[in-house]
Amino acid sequence: MMKKLQMKTGIRIIAMAILLIAVNAVRAQKQEVVQSIGLRLGGNGISYKYLEDQFKGFETILAFREHGIQFTGLVEYYKPIKTDRISNLYFYWGVGGHAGYKGIKESYCQCDSSGTAYFNDTRYNPVLGFDGIFGSEYQFYSIPLVVSLDYKPYVEFFGEKNFRVDLWDFGLTLRYTF
Secondary structure, eight states: OHHHHHHHHHHHHHHHHHHHHHHHHHHHHHSOOEEEEEEEETTTEEEEEEESSSSEEEEEEEEEETTEEEEEEEEEEEEEOOOSSOSSEEEEEEEEEEEEEEEEEEEEEEEETTEEEEEEEEEEEEEEEEEEEEEEEEEOSSSSEEEEEEEOOEEEEESSSSEEEEOOOEEEEEEEEO
């Protein structure tokens, strides 16, 4: 029963992510935006980003970590880093939140008159939290590729503990621009 609940929750989160991407794509057709999709290594997930203009963007990350799924939404602000040779390097920062679930593996034993039996079980808990992000991004003009390196600390509620702060979430993201 728990596996069915996990599967239904995962399907709902994926459906919400696809719906959000579709809504953003329709909205993007009305404006001049840059859209990109790719992989975020570090938090291990799929990243979708669109920039409304040169100074503001939105990013969604569907992450697969800690035996669960987390959906993150971020509002990001960009500032170009001006150099003599590089004109497409940006510093960005932003805030957002995440929701999803994660699995917690537990091992226990049961002793009775016939002997000892060992069991492994996975318990699934919802997670909800606030995220910050700081990073730099390089947009290639000759090929449709964006490379970014970011630092994404977050505060999380529920999960294995009632409250958790993670200050060590770094990521390297490679995205295809379309």
